[in-house]
Amino acid sequence: MAAPIDLDDVVRFEREERARFVRRALVCTSTACVTAGALPVRDRLTAALDEAERTDIGVVSTGCPGLCSRGPLVRVEDRAEQTTIYTHVDTEGAGAIADEHLLGGQPTDGATTMPPDLPFFARQERVVLETAGRIDPERLEDYVGEGGYHALAKVITLMEPAEVVDAITRSGLRGRGGAGYPTGRKWALLAEAEADTKYVVANGDEGDPGAYMDRTIMDSDPHRVIEGLAIAAYATGATKGFVYVRAEYPLAIERMERAIRAAKRAKLIGRNVLGSSFAFDLDVRVGAGAFVCGEETALMASIEGRRGLPVLRPPYPTEKGLWGQPTMINNVETLANVPAIIARGPDWFASLGTESSPGTKVFALAGSVADTGLIEVPMGISLREIVFDMAGGIPNGRTFKAAQTGGPSGGCIPAQYLDTPVDYEHLRDLGSMMGSGGLVVMDDSVSMPEVARFYLAFCRDESCGKCVPCRVGTEKMHAFLDRICEGTGRRRDLQHLESLARTVRATSLCGLGQSAPNPVFSTLEHFRDEYEALLVDLEEPDAGNRSEEVAHEPA
Amino acid sequence: MVPPPPQEPHPSGDERFALLDKSLRKARYRQDQLIEVLHAAQEVFGYLADDVLLYVAQALRLPRSRVYGVATFYHLFTREPMGEHICSVCTGTACFVKGADAIVDAMVSEYGIQPGETTEDGTLTLTTTRCIGSCSLAPVTVVDDDVRGHLTAEEALQMVVDRLAAAQDAASEQPVEVS
Numbered sequence: 001m002a003a004p005i006d007l008d009d010v011v012r013f014e015r016e017e018r019a020r021f022v023r024r025a026l027v028c029t030s031t032a033c034v035t036a037g038a039l040p041v042r043d044r045l046t047a048a049l050d051e052a053e054r055t056d057i058g059v060v061s062t063g064c065p066g067l068c069s070r071g072p073l074v075r076v077e078d079r080a081e082q083t084t085i086y087t088h089v090d091t092e093g094a095g096a097i098a099d100e101h102l103l104g105g106q107p108t109d110g111a112t113t114m115p116p117d118l119p120f121f122a123r124q125e126r127v128v129l130e131t132a133g134r135i136d137p138e139r140l141e142d143y144v145g146e147g148g149y150h151a152l153a154k155v156i157t158l159m160e161p162a163e164v165v166d167a168i169t170r171s172g173l174r175g176r177g178g179a180g181y182p183t184g185r186k187w188a189l190l191a192e193a194e195a196d197t198k199y200v201v202a203n204g205d206e207g208d209p210g211a212y213m214d215r216t217i218m219d220s221d222p223h224r225v226i227e228g229l230a231i232a233a234y235a236t237g238a239t240k241g242f243v244y245v246r247a248e249y250p251l252a253i254e255r256m257e258r259a260i261r262a263a264k265r266a267k268l269i270g271r272n273v274l275g276s277s278f279a280f281d282l283d284v285r286v287g288a289g290a291f292v293c294g295e296e297t298a299l300m301a302s303i304e305g306r307r308g309l310p311v312l313r314p315p316y317p318t319e320k321g322l323w324g325q326p327t328m329i330n331n332v333e334t335l336a337n338v339p340a341i342i343a344r345g346p347d348w349f350a351s352l353g354t355e356s357s358p359g360t361k362v363f364a365l366a367g368s369v370a371d372t373g374l375i376e377v378p379m380g381i382s383l384r385e386i387v388f389d390m391a392g393g394i395p396n397g398r399t400f401k402a403a404q405t406g407g408p409s410g411g412c413i414p415a416q417y418l419d420t421p422v423d424y425e426h427l428r429d430l431g432s433m434m435g436s437g438g439l440v441v442m443d444d445s446v447s448m449p450e451v452a453r454f455y456l457a458f459c460r461d462e463s464c465g466k467c468v469p470c471r472v473g474t475e476k477m478h479a480f481l482d483r484i485c486e487g488t489g490r491r492r493d494l495q496h497l498e499s500l501a502r503t504v505r506a507t508s509l510c511g512l513g514q515s516a517p518n519p520v521f522s523t524l525e526h527f528r529d530e531y532e533a534l535l536v537d538l539e540e541p542d543a544g545n546r547s548e549e550v551a552h553e554p555a
Numbered sequence: 556m557v558p559p560p561p562q563e564p565h566p567s568g569d570e571r572f573a574l575l576d577k578s579l580r581k582a583r584y585r586q587d588q589l590i591e592v593l594h595a596a597q598e599v600f601g602y603l604a605d606d607v608l609l610y611v612a613q614a615l616r617l618p619r620s621r622v623y624g625v626a627t628f629y630h631l632f633t634r635e636p637m638g639e640h641i642c643s644v645c646t647g648t649a650c651f652v653k654g655a656d657a658i659v660d661a662m663v664s665e666y667g668i669q670p671g672e673t674t675e676d677g678t679l680t681l682t683t684t685r686c687i688g689s690c691s692l693a694p695v696t697v698v699d700d701d702v703r704g705h706l707t708a709e710e711a712l713q714m715v716v717d718r719l720a721a722a723q724d725a726a727s728e729q730p731v732e733v734s
Contacts, residue, residue, distance in 0.1 A: 068691030209647030
């Protein structure tokens with residue numbers, strides 16, 4: 001039987017190995033950059049170095065550094081801590097970078113580079129994404145070399161399970177999947193449950209269209225998720241875990257599976273973890289295209305190989321989950337916070353962000369902003385800072401209209417609330433929600449009733465059909481919106497829409513149905529005039545007097 | 556654990572069932588691996604026909620209703636044969652904001668099929684997908700394995716036209732060997 005990995009040995013070896021290189025080129029090979037053509041770029045760099053027979057210059061395939069809109073990205077690190085980030089690199093550009101910078105030692109002239117103090121990066125606070133984009137996600141040693149798995153070793157050798165739960169509780173970490181339930185409380189519930197087998201699950205069923213934080217964490221730093229899950233298992237007494245990944249993320253699935261195999265070989269999971277008596281078995285489960293499976297009871301049904309139908313809670317999964325045993329489901333990003341909390345202490349984590357929402361949040365920026373991609377910011381930052389300072393504002397001379405957070409379950413935030421701090425409570429008060437972190441910016445060319453119709457079509461298609469309010473309600477709400485958007489809607493359609501939305505919210509079985517009307521409520525609250533303008537039976541068709549007319553309308 | 560059913564060549568002589576058997580063995584005939592097995596079956600056969608579902612039900616000792624239920628619940632499983640080429644237009648939020656509708660409309664009017672349908676000659680299937688997580692490249696279209704972003708409707712359409720033309724050229728230049 002092979003001995004478990006010696007973490008300090010690996011760190012030493014990796015440092016020496018790193019010092020051997022005069023220069024390294026880090027090529028992003030995450031989903032977006034590969035789509036933009038990163039693989040031929042990497043191969044071109046490797047070929048040039050092979051040809052020159054230089055083994056003291058390295059080419060590393062890394063995960064996502066975040067600035068997806070300027071990909072493919074190549075980051076060249078000189079030994080003197082000097083880095084140059086080349087953007088929009090094609091194979092020709094790669095040839096120039098190889099010849100002039102990697103071999104010649106001088107930054108390539110004329111290539112598009114990124115200023116090192118670009119606010120997109122400078123304003124970030126990277127905890128979850130600390131090593132994403134700097135290490136090769138397919139090498140366990142890279143993660144260990146950056147301090148990875150040391151937190152797992154620490155809890156196993158130095159901490160009692162209850163101390164670990166206590167540390168997570170004191171850090172104030174809250175679920176990053178959207179609802180913001182205190183993670184420590186969830187862990188404590190599973191730790192208290194008595195059963196022969198307990199399960200922990202990483203929820204990587206990131207179904208929100210426009211959100212890809214979990215995908216990036218899994219395909220850029222899969223070991224961080226494994227370490228977080230293993231610490232969760234140790235703290236709660238679970239012996240078996242699953243990472244549930246949606247089938248639409250082939251790269252994330254492949255890298256998670258590879259990482260689990262590597263961790264098993266190194267005895268970081270499996271029987272006798274790091275030579276201790278702690279045992280933890282871990283597998284990947286793949287979805288098959290069902291948004292509802294992000295809901296935890298539906299997710300468990302899917303892991304058991306059944307239709308992903310949600311069931312009523314209670315009983316909560318921590319009482320009765322997978323195969324009737326206590327089970328805890330944490331979002332991928334939540335778990336990715338855990339190693340840092342253990343390594344650097346709960347007080348450090350609690351000092352980040354705001355008092356009620358400590359830590360950071362990863363957002364997937366998309367839509368009408370100059371720079372799109374993935375950012376990690378401290379909680380409490382304002383939307384204005386994200387959209388205008390970091391993402392470079394709205395391009396093409398358009399103006400900001402609204403930002404949509406929380407996907408189909410969330411809502412939109414109009415321009416007058418740009419200065420609101422982004423945390424769980426403030427977003428909820430605005431009728432939106434944190435959600436998993438999708439942030440789609442819309443400019444003034446977007447019609448808000450259309451946006452509501454888009455999300456309702458999504459929820460209608462994704463309703464599992466189990467309960468009537470959601471199955472029929474989303475269909476009917478979509479039909480009303482259809483009529484309004486097509487310009488044939490009447491005032492009573494709008495009234496029916498609102499009343500039906502209230503019913504669906506109040507009576508649906510699971511989160512999907514309960515939150516499906518949110519885009520309608522939210523767009524109606526902030527942009528009612530756009531709906532009114534589309535109605536055909538206004539008494540006073542003159543646009544100028546419209547808002548006054550509405551004010552006199554009985555509720 | 557359920558004992559594995561006997562291994563023998565499928566009566567139809569279709570060798571693809573041997574590949575399916577392999578994934579069943581890999582799943583150790585566990586009933587909770589049904590979704591993984593169906594993924595493998597779809598990979599091998601292209602779609603999930605009745606006889607494949609019956610075969611899986613028997614191998615995993617599951618009620619047929621259960622296998623049928625799972626195969627019809629999840630969007631990625633298809634019960635119809637797909638075209639030789641698949642054009643999948645992302646209609647996630649970012650792509651929606653950036654004009655994915657126009658791409659879908661262009662495809663629909665060019666090939667006369669709705670999303671989810673296949674052309675009569677079986678060359679092209681048009682589908683839509685809800686977000687492949689490449690939102691920074693919106694709008695995104697995937698033709699077979701080729702993912703491209705920042706597309707106008709014309710460029711997306713051209714992608715499909717080129718792919719179909721290239722396939723036709725390849726077919727006429729290199730006649731398929733008859734085994």
